[in-house]
Amino acid sequence: xxxxxxxxxxxxxxxxxxxxxFRHNLNRVRELAPEAKIWSVIxxxxxxxxxxxxxxxxxxxxxxxxxxxxxxSWLREHGWNGRILLLEGLFHxxxxxxxxxxxxxxxxxxEVQVQWLEQFExxxxxxxxxxxxxxxxxxxxGFKPSSYRTAFHRLHSAGYHMHHMTHFANADQVDQQPxxxxxxxxxxxAIDGLEAPTSLANSAAILWHRNALGDWVxxxxxxxxxxxxxxxxxxxxxKLNAVMHLHSEIIDIQELAKGDRIGYGGRYxxxxxxxxxxxxxxxxxxxxxxxxxxTPVWVFNARDDGSGLVxxxxxxxSMDMLAIDLRKAPNAAIGTVVELWGENVPVDDVAQxxxxxxxxxxxxxxxxxxxxxx
Numbered sequence: 001x002x003x004x005x006x007x008x009x010x011x012x013x014x015x016x017x018x019x020x021x022f023r024h025n026l027n028r029v030r031e032l033a034p035e036a037k038i039w040s041v042i043x044x045x046x047x048x049x050x051x052x053x054x055x056x057x058x059x060x061x062x063x064x065x066x067x068x069x070x071x072x073s074w075l076r077e078h079g080w081n082g083r084i085l086l087l088e089g090l091f092h093x094x095x096x097x098x099x100x101x102x103x104x105x106x107x108x109x110x111e112v113q114v115q116w117l118e119q120f121e122x123x124x125x126x127x128x129x130x131x132x133x134x135x136x137x138x139x140x141x142g143f144k145p146s147s148y149r150t151a152f153h154r155l156h157s158a159g160y161h162m163h164h165m166t167h168f169a170n171a172d173q174v175d176q177q178p179x180x181x182x183x184x185x186x187x188x189x190a191i192d193g194l195e196a197p198t199s200l201a202n203s204a205a206i207l208w209h210r211n212a213l214g215d216w217v218x219x220x221x222x223x224x225x226x227x228x229x230x231x232x233x234x235x236x237x238x239k240l241n242a243v244m245h246l247h248s249e250i251i252d253i254q255e256l257a258k259g260d261r262i263g264y265g266g267r268y269x270x271x272x273x274x275x276x277x278x279x280x281x282x283x284x285x286x287x288x289x290x291x292x293x294x295t296p297v298w299v300f301n302a303r304d305d306g307s308g309l310v311x312x313x314x315x316x317x318s319m320d321m322l323a324i325d326l327r328k329a330p331n332a333a334i335g336t337v338v339e340l341w342g343e344n345v346p347v348d349d350v351a352q353x354x355x356x357x358x359x360x361x362x363x364x365x366x367x368x369x370x371x372x373x374x
Contacts, residue, residue: 012249012280015365016342016372017049021241022057025223028239032206033217039065039085039199041220048286048362049224049244053373055080057243058223063105065218069095072102085131088141089113096120105129107165109141114151118158130155131165131199134190136183138169145190152194162196168212171204172228180209204228207238226358232348244362245342246287246369249335250299252278253326262323263315268293275326277311279338282320286365287340288354289317295353297322298344300337302329308344 029038040061046054051071055078058064063083064075072084085105090096093116099106106128108114117123117130132152135142142165143151156162166187170179187200200214203222221228225242227235254276262268262276270276279297283289295313302309311324311332326332341347347358354361 010370012251012337013285014247014370014372016245016247016374017053017057018241018243018245018374019053019057020374021225021243022054022223023060024241025225025243026058026061026219029206029217029219029222032210033201033213036201036213036215036217037062039063039083039216039218040223041065041087041218042071043067043087043220044363047221047224047359048365050371050373051075051078053243053371056373062216069099069102069104072104073098076102083129090116093120097122100126100128105131107131107133107141108151108155109133109143111151114154117155117160123159127159127161129163130160131163134164134166134187136166136186136190137179138167138183140167142166145186148190149194152191152196162194163199163216164191164194164196164214165199168200168202168205168209171202171209171212180205180212184212202228207235221359224362226346226362227348230348230351230357230359232346232352242342242346244347244365246281246340246365247337247342248279248281248340249337250277250324250332251280251321251334253332253334254278254323261315264318265316268315268323275329275332276314277324277326277329277332277336277338279322279324279340280320281322281340282318284319284366285369286361287317287322288350288356288361288364291317291322291350291354296345296349297324298339298342299324299326299329299332300339302326302332302336304330306331308339310345311338 038061040058042054042064043066065085065087089107108130133142134148198214199216201217203219205212225240256270256274258272260270281287296310299311300308311329314325315323341350351358351361
């Protein structure tokens, strides 16, 4: 994909969301888990990639999984007629009627939610699909194995359509296969004899533990073309495409002498005379303030032959701007388009240089950044 300069308006920063990349990544999930149905996880505004793009690019999914019933309502209002799973269930019992009207499936993870469903007057009219969650070792949400079967029988007796669910704590640690195996063993023993579909695998399990998929898989970060581990090298050969491309422009160029310092605190010291490009992107746009010197930024048409290259960040990221080293980019000028992350710079690489993970950067893109759906 080339430079998106034709779509830049006002302040020159834009997040372009590629629906074809969504489709491609969803197809990769189907290739890796051909016998499973797919809950496409779109919580946190589709990991910052916006619901509008997700509902287009992921239209062939078997269902969407998210957190808030308000988001479920948005999907219905915008034409989604397929299944919707509320990943943390309901937060208050007064949401039961709306969830039923919206046709949501519910995760049930605690005793209080079981009681709400037992007491729900509308259960006989249209019982929910319930995904009963087991705490098999994550120790976050879910019933302990010792109490799981009782909860299952209570909800099954109340007329609900039951499914089994758990969540792996270490599937993203590729060298810790035994930990996934241990959780699988606990899960399998606890549900023995309780016939119902299962939902187990997140993105990491789909990629690296395909003996632990279940009947419904729950891909999240891989749908957006980023790595469950936070290391792009782990998915380099997974044939996933970046969905979000964050672009801006160089708005000024400074000619520095050897010994000049750059930005707040003067963190970077110019080792020689050098050109520095000032890019319209800062932490108020969601770019990480703690990005280190050397964090990659792709500069389009930077070489004499018109091709692009990486020009690293120099100095501290400020609210609205960051600086990049243009010593290897003779053609860079005011107005030159740069990619902060996307096709040429994986978001995971930026995250690695900032002490975080790609998930956070995608989710943290600020509302002031224009979004263009392609």
